[in-house]
Amino acid sequence: MESHIALRADNIVKYFYEPEKFQVLKGISFEVKKGEFLALTGKSGSGKSTLLYVLSTMDTDYEGQLHLNGEALTGRTQNQLAAFRNEHIGFVFQFHYLLTDFTVLDNVMLPALKLNKKSRAEIEEKAYQNLKLLGLDGQALKLASRLSGGQQQRVAIARALINDPAVIMGDEPTGNLDSKNTQNVFEIFRELAHERGQTIIAVTHDEDFARNSDRIIDMSDGLIV
Numbered sequence: 001m002e003s004h005i006a007l008r009a010d011n012i013v014k015y016f017y018e019p020e021k022f023q024v025l026k027g028i029s030f031e032v033k034k035g036e037f038l039a040l041t042g043k044s045g046s047g048k049s050t051l052l053y054v055l056s057t058m059d060t061d062y063e064g065q066l067h068l069n070g071e072a073l074t075g076r077t078q079n080q081l082a083a084f085r086n087e088h089i090g091f092v093f094q095f096h097y098l099l100t101d102f103t104v105l106d107n108v109m110l111p112a113l114k115l116n117k118k119s120r121a122e123i124e125e126k127a128y129q130n131l132k133l134l135g136l137d138g139q140a141l142k143l144a145s146r147l148s149g150g151q152q153q154r155v156a157i158a159r160a161l162i163n164d165p166a167v168i169m170g171d172e173p174t175g176n177l178d179s180k181n182t183q184n185v186f187e188i189f190r191e192l193a194h195e196r197g198q199t200i201i202a203v204t205h206d207e208d209f210a211r212n213s214d215r216i217i218d219m220s221d222g223l224i225v
């Protein structure tokens with residue numbers, strides 16, 4: 001795979017078997033460049049979330065080939081994939097899944113403590129840098145539950161960035177936010193892509209958000225249109 005490609009999907013096919021056999025992804029192929037900000041759009045039920053879960057390596061029940069950062073991901077064990085994900089992919093969901101009884105700082109540090117490649121002091125420094133980038137440096141020692149929805153979503157982004165992932169994936173990352181916070185998250189994603197070379201793949205229903213991304217992949221009925 002060429003070195004400027006962050007992710008490549010080749011002919012991804014997936015079925016669901018309940019309540020009856022149903023082909024949800026019908027042969028999806030595309031590449032995403034390093035530093036590209038991609039929006040994944042399409043009507044409800046078109047298969048966006050299903051595709052994102054395949055791309056994220058969380059769902060391994062598919063046919064086809066997936067390469068991320070030049071590495072083939074097909075045929076690995078669940079443990080190998082979990083380790084790969086923690087190091088190379090950051091996730092931001094519509095609902096942030098923060099540990100609300102922990103501080104903001106603890107939440108952001110957690111994936112790096114799990115990865116266990118840096119000292120606690122280095123991780124803490126990186127966490128403070130991320131919080132600063134997201135305008136949250138004054139909030140580090142508060143409980144996550146004490147922050148507003150928009151602030152919590154920014155904490156989730158700071159957490160997603162802690163291991164410097166090559167790819168950041170979002171499933172409706174602004175779905176729960178007002179227009180001001182949506183704009184804010186959009187600007188952060190753009191900066192990560194264009195200034196740091198991180199690749200963003202975000203499922204979104206927000207037309208403005210999609211229109212301002214670098215490229216839209218529009219899905220319909222399990223296919224890219």
Ligand SMILES: Nc1ncnc2c1ncn2[C@@H]1O[C@H](COP(=O)(O)OP(=O)(O)OP(=O)(O)O)[C@@H](O)[C@H]1O
Nearest residue numbers: 016018019024042043044045046047048049050051
């Ligand atoms: N676990 C599952 N078992 C069976 N069918 C499923 C399952 N998950 C999703 N589906 C079906 O697969 C299709 C695609 O779902 P998916 O959630 O990927 O769509 P989407 O484009 O993300 O929709 P939305 O925009 O509403 O989130 C839908 O018809 C959905 O009902």
